[in-house]
Amino acid sequence: MAKITFDGIEVEVPDGTTILNAARQIGGSIVPPAMCYYTPLKGSGGKCRACLVRVAAGSTKDPRPMPKLVASCVTPVQDGMVVENTKSEQVLDVRKGIVEMLLINHPLDCPVCDQAGECDLQNFAFEHGVSTTRYQEERRTFEKIDIGPLIQLHMTRCILCYRCVYTADQIAKGDRVHGVLGRGDAAEIGTYIENIIDNDFSGNVIDVCPVGALTDKTFRFKQRVWFTKPVNAHRDCPKCAGNVTLWYKGKDVLRVTARKNEYGEVNEWICNECRFDKKETADWTIEGPAHIDRSSVISANHYELPVLNQSVIADLPESTQRDLEKNPPLKLG
Amino acid sequence: MQPLTNRAKKLEKKPMTLAERAYLPAIFQGLSITMRHFFMKKATVRYPEEVRPFSPIFRGLHVLKRDEQGRERCTACGLCAVACPAEAITMVAGERKKGEEGLYREEKYAISYEVNMLRCIFCGLCEEACPKAAVYLQADKMAPPRFERDEFIYGKDRLVEPVDPAKRSERGIQLTPEQAEALRNKMAQQPA
Numbered sequence: 001m002a003k004i005t006f007d008g009i010e011v012e013v014p015d016g017t018t019i020l021n022a023a024r025q026i027g028g029s030i031v032p033p034a035m036c037y038y039t040p041l042k043g044s045g046g047k048c049r050a051c052l053v054r055v056a057a058g059s060t061k062d063p064r065p066m067p068k069l070v071a072s073c074v075t076p077v078q079d080g081m082v083v084e085n086t087k088s089e090q091v092l093d094v095r096k097g098i099v100e101m102l103l104i105n106h107p108l109d110c111p112v113c114d115q116a117g118e119c120d121l122q123n124f125a126f127e128h129g130v131s132t133t134r135y136q137e138e139r140r141t142f143e144k145i146d147i148g149p150l151i152q153l154h155m156t157r158c159i160l161c162y163r164c165v166y167t168a169d170q171i172a173k174g175d176r177v178h179g180v181l182g183r184g185d186a187a188e189i190g191t192y193i194e195n196i197i198d199n200d201f202s203g204n205v206i207d208v209c210p211v212g213a214l215t216d217k218t219f220r221f222k223q224r225v226w227f228t229k230p231v232n233a234h235r236d237c238p239k240c241a242g243n244v245t246l247w248y249k250g251k252d253v254l255r256v257t258a259r260k261n262e263y264g265e266v267n268e269w270i271c272n273e274c275r276f277d278k279k280e281t282a283d284w285t286i287e288g289p290a291h292i293d294r295s296s297v298i299s300a301n302h303y304e305l306p307v308l309n310q311s312v313i314a315d316l317p318e319s320t321q322r323d324l325e326k327n328p329p330l331k332l333g
Numbered sequence: 334m335q336p337l338t339n340r341a342k343k344l345e346k347k348p349m350t351l352a353e354r355a356y357l358p359a360i361f362q363g364l365s366i367t368m369r370h371f372f373m374k375k376a377t378v379r380y381p382e383e384v385r386p387f388s389p390i391f392r393g394l395h396v397l398k399r400d401e402q403g404r405e406r407c408t409a410c411g412l413c414a415v416a417c418p419a420e421a422i423t424m425v426a427g428e429r430k431k432g433e434e435g436l437y438r439e440e441k442y443a444i445s446y447e448v449n450m451l452r453c454i455f456c457g458l459c460e461e462a463c464p465k466a467a468v469y470l471q472a473d474k475m476a477p478p479r480f481e482r483d484e485f486i487y488g489k490d491r492l493v494e495p496v497d498p499a500k501r502s503e504r505g506i507q508l509t510p511e512q513a514e515a516l517r518n519k520m521a522q523q524p525a
Contacts, residue, residue, distance in 0.1 A: 111410030111464050112441045221426040221441050224411035300415050 115212030288319025
């Protein structure tokens, strides 16, 4: 076990844990943002530099600070490490630069993009960036590649986080068909992406994509995400666990996604049949409304049970009870 | 009964004098007030034949703007609808087809865009939210009175401004300080 101090908060984690995961054990607003790191994907992380933190003391044995900011998602903790994230002016300053770098080639077509409202890059830029740009040169463009009727690829929006590459590797089980071609400015997610589209789990690249580069074609321009209401549901699926979130507009299921945790990570992959074919309420067993963070735009006009005394209301629906246990409401007084 | 406060005033009822009993002086006093009002400046105007002057920043009827090349600016991003406190705006987005590049500015456009003028409170938050400078509240137009409720749901046919630039509302745009000053001067010259 290693004991580290993160932003003045002490936490004890097993050896080999990364700084980011140690911070996530503390939770709350001190957790560094992550654009490329994705817990279920082995090898992910260390690419976007969004999670840079300052190590003020390396360890108990060698308490010198690390010379440069380190990527917290790939740096393992050491006993006695002192890490600064929100407390360090330097980190916050560098993060502004990272936003600027990520946005250099991003088309900023959020009004058109289907990811807007649940986009990691949007949140990242909103929370850490500056609202102006100094970039005047032309942004990179690509020839449009049609990768089938289910998934829409917008290469211009890609920030090269490699998450979809690792996902494709994982679902294709060693039969590698997906990668990044080119170098530097010319790098792009490989066109061999067509080859995994036939895979039963290919739809998961939509969920892992932090930006709008890979989006659901069956949901394309249907509705803005903040006008749809997420509902947790499951079904008996022979291929996957079948635990999903349905996105409703009125009575219609517009979109099916896997369930994400508070860091936007999918815990269980879902198959393409669940994602693209089962868009009837009758196909699913509804569990109840999915929890949406108050800070998200999706929670606009989305009402959850407010402060309430559970013991007073005798016959709360099971789904509500389960939800309340998971996300206990604020207690008054 | 015990009074609750010591503020109660006791009124004495005196018997009326002869003039008061005759009522005529009081009647003439009242009639003179009425007659004076005949010649005073009127507080009302004969709407709709007569219209009051608008302030240059008046928030009236919505307009969906076109750009310099006559393409619709609105891309149906939904920010106006989510900003709307009265939930008056609804829209349906669609994908621009090949050959429609001269009609719509972006890849996505609004197939339908409806504003319910009965719900709308003309707060201008939609105008503020719009990232494409597409929706504006015109300073010189109001939603006119109508007989049927459904006539107040304004679709794209009534919201999108005309293709001919000469027919467009001059004031349905966000004004620069200089433009606003010029407009104010122009309005000051007009008879009220």
